[in-house]
Amino acid sequence: MNLAAQDIRHNGGRFALTAAGIGLLLMLVLGMGGIYSGLVHEATLLVDRLEADLWVVQHATRGPFAEISRVPANLVSRLEAVPGVARARRFVFHTIQRERHGQPWRFSVQGLDWPGDPGTSLPLIAGRPLAHAHYEMIADRSLGLPLGEKVRLGKETYTVVGLTRGMASSSGDPMAFFTLRDAQAVQFDLPGEAIRLERAARQARAAAGDLGRQQPGLLDRADLPSAALPALGPPTVSALLISLGPGADAATVIRTLAGWPDISVYTAQEQRDFLLRGNVDRARRQLGLFRVILVFVSAIIMALIIYTLTLDKAHDIAMLKLIGARNRVIVGLILQQALLLGAVGYAIAWALGEWLFPAFPRLVLITATDRAMLAGIVILISVAASGLGIWKALRIQPNTILS
Amino acid sequence: MNPAATPPSLHPPAGAELAAEVAGLTKIYGSGNTEVVAVRDASFGVARGEVVALLGPSGSGKSTLLAAVGLINPPTAGRVAVAGQAVMDGPHALVELRAFCRHHLGFVFQKANLIPFLTARQNVQVALEINDVAPRTARDRAGELLAYLGLGDRLHNLPFMLSGGQQQRVAIARALANRPDLILADEPTAALDGRLGRQVMELFRRVAHEQRAGVVVVTHDHRALDLCDRILEMEDGILRAHQPAPRAA
Numbered sequence: 001m002n003l004a005a006q007d008i009r010h011n012g013g014r015f016a017l018t019a020a021g022i023g024l025l026l027m028l029v030l031g032m033g034g035i036y037s038g039l040v041h042e043a044t045l046l047v048d049r050l051e052a053d054l055w056v057v058q059h060a061t062r063g064p065f066a067e068i069s070r071v072p073a074n075l076v077s078r079l080e081a082v083p084g085v086a087r088a089r090r091f092v093f094h095t096i097q098r099e100r101h102g103q104p105w106r107f108s109v110q111g112l113d114w115p116g117d118p119g120t121s122l123p124l125i126a127g128r129p130l131a132h133a134h135y136e137m138i139a140d141r142s143l144g145l146p147l148g149e150k151v152r153l154g155k156e157t158y159t160v161v162g163l164t165r166g167m168a169s170s171s172g173d174p175m176a177f178f179t180l181r182d183a184q185a186v187q188f189d190l191p192g193e194a195i196r197l198e199r200a201a202r203q204a205r206a207a208a209g210d211l212g213r214q215q216p217g218l219l220d221r222a223d224l225p226s227a228a229l230p231a232l233g234p235p236t237v238s239a240l241l242i243s244l245g246p247g248a249d250a251a252t253v254i255r256t257l258a259g260w261p262d263i264s265v266y267t268a269q270e271q272r273d274f275l276l277r278g279n280v281d282r283a284r285r286q287l288g289l290f291r292v293i294l295v296f297v298s299a300i301i302m303a304l305i306i307y308t309l310t311l312d313k314a315h316d317i318a319m320l321k322l323i324g325a326r327n328r329v330i331v332g333l334i335l336q337q338a339l340l341l342g343a344v345g346y347a348i349a350w351a352l353g354e355w356l357f358p359a360f361p362r363l364v365l366i367t368a369t370d371r372a373m374l375a376g377i378v379i380l381i382s383v384a385a386s387g388l389g390i391w392k393a394l395r396i397q398p399n400t401i402l403s
Numbered sequence: 404m405n406p407a408a409t410p411p412s413l414h415p416p417a418g419a420e421l422a423a424e425v426a427g428l429t430k431i432y433g434s435g436n437t438e439v440v441a442v443r444d445a446s447f448g449v450a451r452g453e454v455v456a457l458l459g460p461s462g463s464g465k466s467t468l469l470a471a472v473g474l475i476n477p478p479t480a481g482r483v484a485v486a487g488q489a490v491m492d493g494p495h496a497l498v499e500l501r502a503f504c505r506h507h508l509g510f511v512f513q514k515a516n517l518i519p520f521l522t523a524r525q526n527v528q529v530a531l532e533i534n535d536v537a538p539r540t541a542r543d544r545a546g547e548l549l550a551y552l553g554l555g556d557r558l559h560n561l562p563f564m565l566s567g568g569q570q571q572r573v574a575i576a577r578a579l580a581n582r583p584d585l586i587l588a589d590e591p592t593a594a595l596d597g598r599l600g601r602q603v604m605e606l607f608r609r610v611a612h613e614q615r616a617g618v619v620v621v622t623h624d625h626r627a628l629d630l631c632d633r634i635l636e637m638e639d640g641i642l643r644a645h646q647p648a649p650r651a652a
Contacts, residue, residue: 315516319516
């Protein structure tokens with residue numbers, strides 16, 4: 001006869017409530033792990049999806065995920081001339097925040113090097129990749145945009161032609177994909193007044209300088225659009241992505257590029273590490289600490305519950321001892337109850353998590369490892385929590401039955 | 404055998420097979436100024452098949468004596484033997500007490516002390532399983548025992564579903580489950596009305612005779628003393644054989 005099961009059956013309501021409370025706590029422990037896994041997943045998602053072998057960024061910077069990086073877009077031609085480089089792509093990445101339906105609307109913009117990269121590698125769940133050089137976008141479904149929706153950004157209107165799932169930046173913002181030029185247009189969009197003021201300022205600078213006085217024609221050209229001025233550099237991009245040719249040695253290409261004074265080059269793994277050690281590391285430690293605290297809180301609460309349950313049974317335990325029950329019977333009663341409480345709490349945590357976590361604003365990624373780890377934690381805290389109850393039970397004297 | 408027919412004595416007739424024997428048992432609580440001698444140099448024996456009543460006013464030391472004999476509260480001095488085996492020498496146990504209790508002793512108290520989350524049958528079954536009886540056998544034997552005590556139709560009832568008398572019968576069944584050599588009952592009829600109290604005493608007499616167990620019953624209830632084979636009396640910690648009051652002429 002299993003005394004623990006009999007006791008639980010007799011006090012089913014109380015046990016269920018207690019298990020529900022433990023389950024909620026364990027769900028938080030599971031959730032903390034899931035939030036961390038989600039952070040890592042989102043942080044590295046883009047780097048992994050882009051499938052670049054090498055990242056070329058502004059000299060002495062760690063790349064667009066760590067800090068501002070600007071490299072000239074035309075660097076792509078120089079890179080493609082390096083032996084071992086099969087392909088170089090321009091990469092534009094920035095985050096914008098607008099207002100939509102009266103609510104803040106924040107997302108990350110990534111430029112695709114169209115037509116070479118129309119977004120076919122993206123996890124499309126509806127629609128199609130980009131088919132035109134301008135005015136099309138692919139949006140993650142978490143942005144809440146339906147296919148065909150028209151979105152006004154800056155001075156242009158973009159049509160949603162494709163939807164992805166689970167594409168978020170390292171900061172958790174949903175992603176939207178444009179052609180490179182459109183992404184830059186969104187990034188560098190200036191209001192008409194600002195453009196007029198800049199042209200006027202350009203004219204004033206030209207007029208005030210010797211060059212303007214000696215070449216009056218410059219004054220006429222100063223109010224042309226920036227792209228039409230050869231004196232101004234081409235628009236910059238955040239980074240350039242290199243795909244190596246078959247059999248090419250990454251180290252050799254890196255050695256070659258390391259000699260270029262205007263850029264720095266990193267492997268994809270190094271970019272991942274920058275992301276994880278930079279953006280994610282503090283959050284990871286913070287979540288880890290919360291998780292440890294929650295585990296302790298859970299263990300303490302479980303210990304108190306088991307202790308209280310043991311106190312409630314003190315008379316019965318004394319009686320069991322009086323009729324000769326061995327200590328292992330008493331220990332088994334308490335330990336089995338603690339483990340059962342932990343197991344039911346774990347099942348509740350699992351079920352609640354499956355139901356609630358998808359509704360969380362950021363990705364909560366519960367992996368099999370997280371679940372296995374929580375199962376281990378539950379067993380540990382159940383055993384630890386039962387320790388207090390067992391200690392108390394073993395101290396109960398059979399003669400207390402006489403009082 | 405009944406008290407009227409047996410001359411007052413602390414010991415059973417010579418030659419009787421002893422279920423328990425106590426010699427020079429003393430129990431002292433506290434020390435110095437707070438010292439209280441609860442039982443003083445008590446010696447008595449209980450034969451197999453014999454029901455011995457232990458009378459005395461409250462605080463006279465009856466329950467203390469019973470607890471010492473039942474290995475619940477070790478004596479300060481004296482020796483206790485059960486089923487021919489020495490088990491206590493002063494406060495020192497000569498055997499592994501819990502294992503000894505499992506095999507040789509049965510307890511019944513004023514309150515039935517049933518485990519509330521077990522049914523009547525499970526309350527008896529648990530005592531058997533604790534004594535390493537296989538679960539199925541224990542289940543069957545518990546059912547038989549309860550049927551023997553008239554509770555065959557109450558096997559699946561939880562304690563709160565049973566009357567006081569029924570609960571006490573379950574407690575007796577639990578005490579009998581492992582066929583103990585000695586049954587110790589501390590005011591088992593105190594919470595029962597006269598009819599039920601007598602039924603319980605009759606039950607003790609029956610099992611004592613049928614199972615060859617010695618039974619010691621602490622009681623205030625004089626109405627069922629005729630069912631006991633011998634009566635002992637305690638007063639101020641001193642044990643003596645009960646002298647029946649002389650009948651009025």
